[in-house]
Amino acid sequence: MKSVIGETLCRFDGAFKQLVTNLLGDDAEAWGGEFEKFLRREPCWIPVAVDPQRPPFPVWKTVRTQVRGSGEELVAELLAQGFLVYGRARHALATLSFDRPMSAECVLAFPAELGITKEYTNGKTVHEAAAAHGLKPVPAEVVPFLRLQYPEQPTLNAGTASYVYVGMSPIKIYRRPRSVILVLNHQRGQPSLGACFLGELNSIRSKTPWVFAR
8 A cells, every 4th residue: 555655646746746836826826726626527727718709998008117126116106106005015016026128008897897797706707707808917017007107096985995906916925925916096085006815805896996908
C-alpha cells in the first residue's frame, strides 16, 4: 500500500505543486472555481463563447497611464487632487509597478445589461457575464488613472455613497495575503479609491455598476 501511495505522490508531485501555486496566484479566484467544478466532475475550463450578434458596449473612458516611480507616488497624486485613498487601496497600489505606459478602453456596465436579472449577484457571475459579452478585466495599473480621470462621480440620493466595482484580476495584500479588487467610491462629497475583499463580493446588489475593458 505504501509503495502505491508513494508512486502516486511522486507521479503527481509536480501537478500538486503547480495547483497550489495557481490557487495562491493572481488568478486564484478563477482557478478555485474551476477546481471545484473538477471535484464535482463537471466540465471545467470551457472557453466562453462570445455572441457576435450582441452589440458592443460603448467606450465610457479611454484611460492612458503614465510612468510613475511607485504606487505611493500615485497615492500622493490622488490625495493632492482631492481624492481620498483608503488603506486597502493604498496597500494594493503599493504592490503594482507603473514603469511603462499603457492604455485601456473602459466600459461601464450594469449587471442587468450583462444579462443578470436577479436582485443580488456575485463577482464571479458578473465576470462570467462580462466575458460572454467580449469584455475583459481592467489592468490594475489603469485603475488609479481612471480614478483621476473620473472626479465627477455622483453621490446617490440623500448623500448615500455610490460605488463602481472594477472588473480586474485580484491583488494580494497584507503579510497573510488576502485578495482585493479596487472600487471607485463617492461618499460625503468626496470621490475616493477603495478596495473590497473577494468575500465581500459573494452577495452584492445588481444595481451597482462595474467597469471592464473592451
